[in-house]
Amino acid sequence: MRRLRDGYISDVHCTRSNGAIYFNNAHNVKIFGCSARDVSDTAFDFEGCTYCLFDGIHSVNAGNFGISIFYATRGNVIKNFHARQTAEAARLRERYATKRFKPGLGKTLFRRLAGFEDPDFEQDVVLDTGSFVYEGEGFGLVAVDSWVNVTYRNVNHHNVVMDLRAHSNAREQYLQDNRFTFTKPASDGDALVAIGPNSASYARWQGGVIESTVDQPSGVIPLLAQARAYGGVTIVDIIECRIDVPGVDTSILIGDARRSGRSPGHAFRLHGNLVTKGSRMAALNINQRAGGAALQLETLNNRDLSFSPVDVETDQNEGIARYRELRVGLKATRPR
Template sequence: MGRWPQLSRRDLLLASLGILAGVPAARAQRPAQDFFFADPHRVLRDRLAELGSLKRRPVVGPVNLSSLYEEAARRMASPQAVDVRSFGAVLDGQADDSDALQRAVDSGAPVVRLPAHGVLRLSRTIRIRQPVSVLGEEGGAKIRPDKEAGIAFLVQDESAAADEFVRGLWFDRLDFSVEAPAFGGSAVTAVNVRDLRFTRCRVRRMSGLRVGHARQQVYRRKQPTPSADIDPAVVAGFSPDAPTDLNEDILFIDNNVDGEAYMFQSLRVDFGRRIVAAYNKGRFANISWWGGGARSLEGGGAQFLRRVQEFLIVGNEMHGSNGAFYGNNGADVLIEDNFAQDIIDTSIDFEGCIDCVARGNIAIDAGNFCYSTFYAAKNILFEDNVGVQTGKGATVVERLAAKPIGKPGGRYLFAMRSAGFSGDGKVEITCRNNLFAYTGSDGLGAVLPSYSSALTFIGNQFLNTQCNLDYRLAGSVVMEKNQFLFDRSTSGPQALVGIGGYPGRRDSRIADNTLVVEAQMAPGTVAISASKIGPGLTVIRNNEVRQRSGSADLAIAVNGVPNRFGAPTFVIADNRVPKIVDLSAPGGAEISASGNEDAQGGGVTVGKP
């Protein structure tokens, strides 16, 4: 595999789509209402250029990057710093420097300096049990673990209790690599740590930083529990209600991790909080977290404490990994301004997560989904993101010689997989101001629905992407102020936009959406579909369906049962649509319809198929 191309993120993404770079739009601007329909591909190009040209921030969360590296320079120049050569390191790449480096980190010196020239070969893992900074000179100190070493540095005090931590670690400007043809291991693995920094490092043919917890093995041995009401993390000894026993204050910034083959990890943090991952590049190496199992018998209940918290993932690039940015049982996770392409499974995924945001990201070509949630997912916001499936996602597994996850088809832009979690407050998701586009040579992309207690799609743009959220057990669903453009045909009769569901008495609505259809759709295709098999009201109001081709009339189609509460099942009002069809069985839905017109201003009433 070649080295990283020296291109900006914006250049990479525009080149990958065959788009010439232009002047990017200002991020705060949004296309006028009809501009998307006039030239959706230009809108897509502008949004990609806008997000892809975002500037590096001087401050990420609590971290001032200039101050961070000024501190590294002060430590490097400290009179208390020691040089690894003074402990016998030869640095010729042939002699074994393991003992010398171990003596240096055990010396009690606060800083161990590694020169940029020379190669430090390790035949075994270096163990760290106390605070120390291992800092390389500018250019990167070269560390070459033998395959047998597996892990270059292991940070762990095996004699400490499970609630005690090694504190004060820093690895900066180091160059880790396992020599070909070997692969594997990690640059640094840390168990029970606080205040760990991993910055400006280069890692090849192995993973970067892995952070775990001493109680983790007990947790895994106890799974699954006999009841969804039991938190296996508590059984393993974690606090039931306070995140005071987690790894803390992990920085992973400005690193480049290239596994050179599927699959590795740039950064993995289990059971941690206050984490920053910023401006890293990963190839076959993802950024992920694990705060426990997200399934119902593995601690995924929404009532349990999330044991990865306050995780900022900002400005990173990921290619070719199994998932780009994802994790289980997190809370207060922000994934912002990142770029992911050719991802095996799903690019950005919140599994069993609460109070999380994905904003301003770009995801291009995922085998399964560009964006997704799994299991219980409460108060999750996807905002101002772009997702593109070009058709290459269907072949990403073969192209990268990877193992398939699920059945990669490269068509889904967004997916929800709730896997048995249902009921109020279990799955609450909002998608706002995103652009989802399928640009493959045939067919349409899609949004894949699942159970949601509350689901809102508002102000999004969809290019050749269906958003049929009809799901039997869905709760309150809102589709509002979205724009849809279809300039290619469906493969069969389908609903382009839809909602549906069973429970409750809460209202759902499809309102103020615009659909423009420029292709001959398969017979039986409907523009807007709504189903209702339980109590509650569905409102379909002020939507417009424009047809610019000879497509058969694309109707609003509803199918339901009586409300049972003396109110209509559906209110269909003030829409501009060719026709409205009631598919309900005899004695079924009660419909209130008014103010509906066709494109010529003629009245449209509800009919049967």
């Protein structure tokens, strides 16, 4: 539906199509109570849309994306949603005997991508109250990137990793009261959740839980927070988060990831977090080692799950080498 204005759609249910509810440059369209199953491309999409709403949508098995937004986005809201990918999602292309809609991995629950920078058009998206569930091999993926501000709250994830800095162009990020549960081990050197804007702006992770019901390899990073903007100061807050991922050496890894030696340093505030017993919080000083200013850091009342105080340690050369080898986003969804 191209350039639809002021529309209302409800109770539409699609199966075995290339897509379900798909818009291109729509404005002020409301979609309620719709579902999709076994679609070969993307089930629900707001491509280039402004001030549109998905409310109460349900997606099961999409060859590429359960929910997606391509190109421009302003004022779009997705709420009360559920998206699930099973092992069948990756086989849809073969099932339908089509070469279209590659790569057809069937791993992505939500993706915002293929955006563009326009200084006269501030872009944003809101995801509010829902669930993402992955039941195939490895892990599913949520990724938000490409010059957009994102508000993301009260979303449950089951065996789903997140990357909010995938294309290095993510903007302001507000994440609150989200839950990530993992029931199988990742690979050593995987980041389960990665946040951090690439602009002199702001990111905030407040509340929420990252937990695993099985032991993870020691090199798995439950929460990676990094800032990479070339100039200015990015501020990243991590507040009142609980991380319960047994086996990991580092629960939270933060870093000013610039390799060009810039000043001033990016800033991180870690307040009131609870991390895995026996694990640590670590800071990477990549920008400082490149000749720039030190990372700016404020920590307060961070403890592990035995309630012992935990401070932020500065990682040495070997930590930086491990950081550069981390698998983040789509790479982390696949077993080694």
